[in-house]
Amino acid sequence: MQLTTADARRSVLHRAERLRRLSDTERDLIRLANEPGFPRWLExxxxxxxxxxxxxxxxRTTVVDADTGQVLRRYDTDTEPGVRxxxxxxxxxxxxxxxxxxxxxxDTFHLVRSGLLGGKSVPVTVTAHPRLFxxxxxxxxxxxxxxxADDERCHPRRDGxxxxxxxxxxxxxxxAADxxxxxxxxxxxxxxxxSHVLWHAHAGELWNRTIRAIRRHLATSAGIPQSKIGDHLRLSFAKVTEYQRRGAVHFHAVIRLDGPDGPSTPPPDWASAELLGAAVRSAAASVEVSMPYLPGVGELVFRWGGQLDVHSIRRAFADDGAVTDQAVAAYVAKYVSKGVGDAGGTDYPIRSLDDIALVPVSAHVRALMGTCWRLGRLPGLEHLRLRAWAHTLGYRGHCLTKSRAYSTTYGELRTARAARHGVSLSGLDAGLSPVVESVWRYVGSGHTPGAELIAAGIADDLVVLREIRRELVAERRWSDAA
Ligand SMILES: [Zn+2]
Ligand SMILES: [Zn+2]
Ligand SMILES: [Zn+2]
Known part of the structure; x- marks a missing residue:
């Protein structure tokens, strides 16, 4: 490869820039370590x-006794480094x-897992309920x-x-995969x-109609009026969205049948995993959402693709090779850390046509974003907000959605964690009526170059610690079994 003068100059400037930045980071590290509040900042x-x-x-957060007004606990950032x-x-x-x-x-793992195995307010008896993946x-x-895989050709054709x-x-x-x-x-x-972006824009509605159709199918099979199905059972789900390489979404969902009062009540005997599976198959094959005729777009009907997987979920340690609840929870959790970015899209909203020209995405994803932008201004499609959702290629859903009764929420998991770090109410005298008062404001975000390096080191250490802990647990299991 021949290096041009411009290339050589760019390379030298790039190296000089890196050296300059390195010394900035070093200077910042020295500054941080010399700050009086450094140990607390590190904590x-x-x-x-x-x-x-x-x-x-x-x-600040203050815990006050409602009866006497006495301050029981108090946390204030006044004493923190940088007063924040x-x-x-x-x-x-x-x-x-x-x-x-x-x-x-x-969190997603625990959320999905507790809906399958119980725990975090869900009774362990749910393991006996019909559960499908x-x-x-x-x-x-x-x-x-x-x-x-296996050297299979992309789209073989003889006639050319x-x-x-x-x-x-x-x-x-x-x-190859990459x-x-x-x-x-x-x-x-x-x-x-x-059709691709408009299908995305209607995928949420397609899902809602599918859930309703599954309920209808269950009612019909049991000979129960559809309006009365809620007196017999409840259908719960947790679903995640995965973007495929072609930029289209897949839904992976755990669907569970409970009794009329949710996870604490057993479903009726006739509500088997097989019947639920049949209901899912018939709903997926029949459900559709149609879009009225629009000039330039036509009349469209949206349905699911032909590829449908329905697996019964077995208890962990099932030795018949079925999907186990542990494996499903891990599988689902994997998807929430991936975004449209992994399919070649972006994680942030698109503000203009220029944005679409500049984002580092494939020509295909750029065309999908451009289509969202173009259709977004058509009268009759405004409610789909295609421009606001151009970065997710028209899909408006969350990465994880679940029905209320499925299991705990992210909010509850966070509250449980916050109680460990912030002001705790535990250990207070039982005769008191504690009231929590909080006043907080945003004062900034992000790291300085030196702080970024330290934080990355802490994050790496935590990963190593977690791996060591996992190995120790596995070793203990091994020695217990021996
Ligand atoms: Zn090919
Ligand atoms: Zn062509
Ligand atoms: Zn973060």
Missing amino acids: QIKATGGCAHPIYLAG MAVRCRNRRESRCAPCSRLHSG VTLTAPSFGAVHRAT GACEHGRPLGCGHVH DPAAGQPLCADCYDYP
Whole structure:
């Protein structure tokens, strides 16, 4: 490779820039270590788990006895370094903040796991309820290159035909998993971009209708009027969204049947996992959402793709090779740390057409974002807010959604954790009526270069500690079994 003068100059400038930054970081590290509040600051950063973009708050929390007005406990940032306290950014995306994303995955694991195995306010008897693990997919919007295993070819075709744009209809290549071509359309002009983003915009409604159809199917099979099904059973679910390489979402869901009062009551005997499975299959095959005719778009009907997976979930340690509840919880938790970014999209909203031209995404994802932008201004589609959701390719849902009765919430898990760090109410005299008063305000966010290095070190140490702990637990199990 020939280096041009411009390349060489850029390379020298780049190296000089790195050296300059390194010395900035060093200077900052020395400054931090010499601050009188350094040990306490370090404790704060440890408490955030080494969060990459902490939020700084100033204020106070006071616990007062409601009867006497006496101050029982008090925490104030006046005595903290910089008169502020660091809290986690709580971003669930691994690409934004690895430590907070790990915490979020852990929360999701517990949330999904308690709905399957009990715990965190869910009785352990739920393990005897019918539980399914279901994957629902988007239909095809045009042929895309696909990564395959075992040297299988992408789209083999003997006749070597071409589309109306003169592009080959087949592809004889073998794409590795990291091949940037995987997920890209064989012909971008043939690919149905409007249907793809509009399907995304209606996927939430498609899901809601599916849940209602499953309930209807269960009522019909049992000979119960649909309006009375709630007197017999309740259907709970937790679902996560996964973006595939082609930029289309998949839903992975745990669906559980409970008795009429939720997880603490058993479902009726006739409500078996097999019947639930049949209800899911028939609902997925029949449910549709239609969009009225629009000039330039036409009339569209949205359905699920043909690929549907329904697995019965067995108790952990099942030896018949079925999916176990532990495995499902881990599998689901893995998806929440991934975002559209992993499918080649972005994690932040798009503000203008220029943004779409500049974001570092594949041509396919750029075309999907551009389609959201273009359709977003059409009369009759405003309610889909396609421009505001261009970065998620038109899909408006959360990464994880669950029905109320499924299990605990993120909020409850966070409250339980906050009680450990902040002002605790435990140990107070039983005769008191404690009232918590809090006044907090945002005073800043992010790290200085030196602080960033220290936080990253803390986050790495925590990962190592967790691995050591896991090994010790495994070793103990091994010696217990021996
Ligand atoms: Zn964070
Ligand atoms: Zn291909
Ligand atoms: Zn074509």
